[in-house]
Every structure is written in C-alpha cells, then in structure tokens.
Amino acid sequence: MAWYQYLTLISLLFCCIVCLMHLFRLIRLGSPVDYATPGVKTGPAIAYSFTGAMSPVKKESAYLHLPTYTAGILFHLGSFLSMIILAVHLFSPIITGFLSWPVAVFLFASGTCGISILVKRIIKSSLRNLSSPDDYLSNILVTLFQLATALSLILPAAGPVYFVVSAILFFWFPVGKLRHALYFFAARYHLGLFYGRRGVWPPKPR
Amino acid sequence: MGTLTDPIKNKGLAVFEDLPDSRLITQLNSCVHCGLCAETCIYYLATGDERMIPARKVDLVASIYRRYHTVAGKLFPAIVKARDLDDDTAGEMVDLLYGACTMCGRCNAHCSIGIDIGFVIRTGRTMLSNMGMVPATLQSTVDAALVSGNNMSIPKEEFIDTLKWMEEELVDELNDPQAVIPLDQPGKRVLYTLNPREPKFFPLSIAAMAKIFYAAGESWTLSTRMYDVTNYAYFSGNINEASVIANRLWDEMSALKTQALVLAECGHGSAAFRWESPNYLHQKFPFEVMTSVEWIARYLRQGKIKLDPSRIKETVTLHDPCNLVRNGGIIHEQRYILRQCVENFVEMNPCGSDNYCCGGGGGQLAMSEYNERRIKIAGIKADQIRKTGAKIVVTPCHNCVDQISQINFHYKLNVQIKTIAEIVADALILP
Ligand code: SF4
Numbered sequence: 001m002a003w004y005q006y007l008t009l010i011s012l013l014f015c016c017i018v019c020l021m022h023l024f025r026l027i028r029l030g031s032p033v034d035y036a037t038p039g040v041k042t043g044p045a046i047a048y049s050f051t052g053a054m055s056p057v058k059k060e061s062a063y064l065h066l067p068t069y070t071a072g073i074l075f076h077l078g079s080f081l082s083m084i085i086l087a088v089h090l091f092s093p094i095i096t097g098f099l100s101w102p103v104a105v106f107l108f109a110s111g112t113c114g115i116s117i118l119v120k121r122i123i124k125s126s127l128r129n130l131s132s133p134d135d136y137l138s139n140i141l142v143t144l145f146q147l148a149t150a151l152s153l154i155l156p157a158a159g160p161v162y163f164v165v166s167a168i169l170f171f172w173f174p175v176g177k178l179r180h181a182l183y184f185f186a187a188r189y190h191l192g193l194f195y196g197r198r199g200v201w202p203p204k205p206r
Numbered sequence: 207m208g209t210l211t212d213p214i215k216n217k218g219l220a221v222f223e224d225l226p227d228s229r230l231i232t233q234l235n236s237c238v239h240c241g242l243c244a245e246t247c248i249y250y251l252a253t254g255d256e257r258m259i260p261a262r263k264v265d266l267v268a269s270i271y272r273r274y275h276t277v278a279g280k281l282f283p284a285i286v287k288a289r290d291l292d293d294d295t296a297g298e299m300v301d302l303l304y305g306a307c308t309m310c311g312r313c314n315a316h317c318s319i320g321i322d323i324g325f326v327i328r329t330g331r332t333m334l335s336n337m338g339m340v341p342a343t344l345q346s347t348v349d350a351a352l353v354s355g356n357n358m359s360i361p362k363e364e365f366i367d368t369l370k371w372m373e374e375e376l377v378d379e380l381n382d383p384q385a386v387i388p389l390d391q392p393g394k395r396v397l398y399t400l401n402p403r404e405p406k407f408f409p410l411s412i413a414a415m416a417k418i419f420y421a422a423g424e425s426w427t428l429s430t431r432m433y434d435v436t437n438y439a440y441f442s443g444n445i446n447e448a449s450v451i452a453n454r455l456w457d458e459m460s461a462l463k464t465q466a467l468v469l470a471e472c473g474h475g476s477a478a479f480r481w482e483s484p485n486y487l488h489q490k491f492p493f494e495v496m497t498s499v500e501w502i503a504r505y506l507r508q509g510k511i512k513l514d515p516s517r518i519k520e521t522v523t524l525h526d527p528c529n530l531v532r533n534g535g536i537i538h539e540q541r542y543i544l545r546q547c548v549e550n551f552v553e554m555n556p557c558g559s560d561n562y563c564c565g566g567g568g569g570q571l572a573m574s575e576y577n578e579r580r581i582k583i584a585g586i587k588a589d590q591i592r593k594t595g596a597k598i599v600v601t602p603c604h605n606c607v608d609q610i611s612q613i614n615f616h617y618k619l620n621v622q623i624k625t626i627a628e629i630v631a632d633a634l635i636l637p
C-alpha cells in the first residue's frame with residue numbers, strides 16, 4: 001500500500017468512528033415516549049416516510065424543482081457508486097477494463113450534476129444567503145471525489161490524487177453537513193413516527 | 207454591551223441539554239441547505255422575503271446548537287455558520303420564529319430530508335420563552351388564561367348570561383323546554399369545551415352545537431369553571447404554562463366525572479390537548495378525547511342525526527386548519543360531514559394535509575405587532591378561496607374563522623364563513 005492509500009484508510013477509519021459515535025448517541029437517546037400514542041401501528045407510516053412520501057409526486061421540493069431534484073438524485077447515486085469503487089480500490093489494484101469507461105462516464109455526469117448544484121448555490125441569492133462555507137466545501141469535495149474516481153478508472157496514474165481527495169473528503173464528512181447521510185435516516189424515521197401516530201401517514205383513500 | 211446575560215442565555219440554551227430522546231438532535235443535524243422548502247411556506251410565497259424561507263428559521267436554532275454543541279461549531283464557527291446566542295440572534299429569532307411562522311407544518315412533509323421544521327421552530331420558541339422573550343401580546347393572552355381560566359378573561363357571570371341567552375333562543379327555536387344548555391352537571395357522558403371566541407363573539411356556534419347534541423339525544427354538559435379549549439402557551443413555547451392550562455381540563459373531567467371530552471372546533475386547542483397534553487402531564491388519557499368534528503361524524507355514521515343537503519344550495523368550500531388536519535390527522539371526517547349537508551361542495555387546491563395555512567395560526571392572531579404581515583400572507587388563502595367560486599367557507603376552527611373573516615373583509619371575497627357545527631345545524635333534520 002502506498003502512503004496515500006494509508007492516508008485514505010486513516011480518514012475512513014476516522015469517519016466511521018465519528019459516524020458510529022453519532023449513531024450510538026441516536027440509539028442511546030432513542031425514540032420519543034408518546035403518552036398520546038393512539039392505537040395505530042406506526043410501522044406503515046415509517047415505511048411510507050422512506051418510500052411514498054419521498055416520491056417526486058408527493059414532495060413539493062421535488063415536483064416544483066425537477067431539474068434540481070434529478071441532479072440531486074444523480075449526484076447522490078454518483079456518491080454511493082464512488083464509495084463502492086473506493087472500497088474496492090483500497091484493497092485491490094485500480095479497476096480497468098471494459099466496465100471502467102461507462103462507469104467513468106456516469107461519474108463525470110453525476111459530478112457535473114454536483115457542479116450544477118454548486119453553481120445554483122452561488123448564483124441564486126436565496127440559496128447563497130442560506131449557505132455556509134461548509135455547504136460549498138462539502139459540495140466541492142464530493143464533486144471532486146466523483147470526478148477523481150472517474151479519472152482514476154480511465155487513467156490509473158491519477159491514483160494518488162484520487163486517494164488524497166478521498167482522504168480529505170472522509171476527514172470532513174462527519175464534521176460538516178455531510179453527516180446528513182446518517183441523520184437523514186433518523187429524520188425520516190421521526191417524521192414517519194410523528195405522522196403515523198397522528199394518523200396522517202400513510203394517506204388514507206378518500 | 208448586550209442585554210442577554212449569561213444566566214439568561216443559559217436558560218435558552220437549556221433546551222439542548224438533557225435531551226429526552228433523539229428527535230431534536232436529529233432535526234438540528236439534518237438540514238442540507240438545499241432551499242427547496244422555500245415555496246412551501248406562505249410567508250416566503252407571499253412576501254418573497256428570503257429570511258422567511260423555512261430553512262432560515264431552522265438554521266437560527268441549528269446554528270446556535272452547532273456553536274455550543276459541535277466540534278466544528280466550537281473550533282471554526284465561521285465555516286459551519288455557527289452563531290452565538292446574543293442580542294442580534296435572539297432578536298432575529300423573535301421576529302422570524304414568532305412573527306414569521308404560523309407553525310403550520312406545511313414545510314415538514316415537503317422538506318427534501320424530512321426535517322420536522324415545526325418542531326424546531328417550537329423549540330426555538332421555547333428557548334425564547336425560557337429567556338423571557340415571548341412577545342408581550344402573546345404572553346398577555348397566555349396570562350389571561352392562567353389568571354382568569356379563559357384567554358379572553360370573560361367573567362363567569364357574563365359567560366353564564368350568554369349561555370342562558372342562547373338557551374332561551376334554543377328553547378324558542380325548538381319549541382321544547384328540554385332543549386337546554388346544561389352547566390356544571392356531573393355524571394354526564396360528554397364534557398364539551400369552547401373556544402372563548404364563541405361566548406365572546408360567536409355565541410350562535412354554541413347554540414349550533416347544542417342543537418346537534420339535542421338532536422342526537424346526547425347526555426352532555428358545559429363547565430363554567432373550565433371550558434377553554436385553547437392553549438396559547440403551546441404557541442408561546444412555555445411548556446410549564448401549557449401544562450398548567452392543559453391540566454385544568456383534566457381536573458374538570460374528573461371533577462364532573464364525565465366519560466368523554468369533546469373538543470370544540472379549534473385547531474391548535476385540539477392539537478395541544480389531544481396530542482401534547484398527555485406528554486406535558488406524563489400520563490395517558492383516562493377518558494375518551496375527540497374533536498367535535500369526529501363526534502358529529504360519529505353521530506352521522508350511527509344514524510343519530512340526519513341532514514338535509516337541499517337546504518344549502520350555495521357552493522361551499524372547506525378550509526383545513528393546519529393543526530387539526532396536517533398535524534392532527536383529521537382529514538376525511540369534515541368532508542364526510544359536508545358531503546351530507548350541502549349540495550355543492552368544492553375543494554380548494556391544494557387541500558387536506560397539503561392545504562395552505564390561513565395565516566392566523568401559531569399565535570399570529572394574538573400578536574398584533576405582526577398584523578400587517580398576517581394579512582399580507584393571507585393573500586394566498588384569499589386566492590384559493592376565490593378560485594373555488596364558493597359563497598360559503600366552512601372551517602372547523604374558530605381561529606381560522608376569525609382570520610378568514612378578516613381576509614374576507616380585506617380581500618373583498620364576499621363569502622360567508624361557518625364552522626362545521628353551524629353548517630350541520632343549518633341542515634339538521636330535527637326529531
Ligand atoms: S428542504 Fe429541508 S433540508 Fe432543504 S433547506 Fe429546507 S429544511 Fe433544509
């Protein structure tokens with residue numbers, strides 16, 4: 001293993017430890033005790049919170065902003081794919097071969113989505129005023145991660161840059177807003193629980 | 207030199223200490239600042255003011271949390287936009303969390319992550335309340351309830367006089383001396399509550415519900431000691447005061463030994479009592495609790511009352527009170543009732559759990575300093591109503607009735623506004 005791979009491993013380890021600390025805190029604090037709990041099962045509402053309620057037909061944040069929503073979905077898919085590729089690359093030589101080109105093209109596309117979201121953040125005043133440096137930094141790191149992954153697939157010589165970018169990303173991941181990757185699941189759980197207890201979700205047919 | 211001393215600040219920051227569960231830290235760590243919630247909020251839609259985007263309100267609370275409870279916020283606050291709790295921050299919180307949010311919760315379900323934004327804003331209000339920064343107008347409404355037992359400080363004699371007057375009208379109308387409005391009678395099946403706006407401004411809505419109870423042959427009573435269904439401390443964020451107010455209805459239920467508590471048409475009162483009071487008081491209800499909308503729907507399902515829809519020929523639309531519908535799950539009952547009591551019912555768009563707030567929730571009607579803003583954001587509701595072409599707007603909430611009456615006047619809608627009980631009473635076939 002080269003030094004830059006060790007660096008990435010250390011950053012990943014740091015990221016995992018801090019994320020686990022967040023996770024353990026969430027588990028330790030647990031679900032709210034609700035004395036007003038009605039006699040309905042909240043399971044379907046929680047399931048709905050992760051499925052139907054997320055659909056672009058239901059969420060105004062999606063159907064009023066379809067280009068941004070689509071870019072966001074692709075950007076997230078690119079992130080997951082890049083993480084899987086990183087896990088492979090850490091313990092085996094950089095993948096080359098017939099699959100690397102289509103994957104690289106997809107990651108270039110998802111990285112471009114990241115750039116478009118970044119540009120929107122810069123030019124739209126309401127978004128700019130909402131943003132912190134962390135928002136820009138996180139976007140840039142994830143976009144670079146995807147682009148570097150793509151590059152490494154078609155140009156193995158880019159490996160050191162790729163691993164260094166990955167390392168920086170994973171050091172920042174649990175510190176900045178990227179930790180929403182963990183809290184997202186908790187947020188949807190709580191929302192499902194809230195609307196489920198009150199009988200709002202899942203929606204009942206009229 | 208700021209006015210927020212450390213002891214005061216610490217009272218505000220206490221909301222982040224000794225968390226009972228993971229709900230709050232989840233919400234405070236989740237926002238990605240995508241800004242996609244902007245158009246869900248009537249404040250932003252009506253004013254275009256970026257400060258009123260729901261995420262900005264969330265961030266006010268979350269940025270303080272980051273400053274005092276995260277490593278990044280402590281080490282490099284500028285990078286993660288972590289804010290000190292100081293005079294500027296607290297002032298902005300008062301303006302945006304009290305003055306630019308009806309706590310309608312419309313942004314919750316549409317947030318791309320699923321943040322319970324209403325809950326975060328209520329937590330922010332609790333911080334301000336802990337620091338003694340509740341707007342004086344809202345606090346005076348809470349104080350009125352605490353001191354007099356009802357938020358309009360209606361003296362008991364005046365209340366009884368109004369009810370006796372309504373009773374005489376009812377006896378005359380129904381031509382039956384048994385058509386009474388029972389007061390403080392123990393052992394009845396139902397204790398019915400009121401929004402103090404009813405005895406003060408809309409006594410006919412009390413008569414309407416009394417008529418429905420009469421037609422259904424209900425065993426019921428009102429209490430002259432505690433009848434107020436509202437709980438403005440739910441909006442001020444003061445949990446202790448909210449508990450005191452809620453506890454009075456619990457006590458009255460046991461004093462009168464009634465089996466069921468029927469909550470008058472009041473969105474926030476229903477939510478505060480039905481969903482929050484058991485948690486304020488750390489106990490489950492030992493009695494049945496229902497809103498009057500559900501209660502009337504039950505009468506209809508059981509065939510205890512019958513309605514004649516041919517009496518109401520005008521087009522009728524429905525405004526869904528946020529706290530009853532989106533935050534309370536009562537979505538279909540009011541529609542079930544309306545379809546049986548009017549000939550031509552049309553929905554607003556959007557409606558149900560997606561409906562826009564009328565602009566009067568969150569304590570806005572009590573905070574006169576934000577009147578101009580409140581009427582401006584109501585333009586969205588005015589447009590919704592106008593598009594339906596309805597001549598009657600029904601809404602199961604007296605606060606909404608009040609706000610829509612003001613919208614009616616300001617935006618020249620020329621509609622009649624009624625509660626569910628009132629329109630049911632109009633269509634009621636008497637036994
Ligand atoms: S939609 Fe949700 S995650 Fe996005 S900015 Fe609004 S509150 Fe934050």
Ligand code: SF4
Nearest residue numbers: 247307308310311313
């Ligand atoms: S709760 Fe309603 S008023 Fe408050 S920020 Fe959300 S959408 Fe706007």
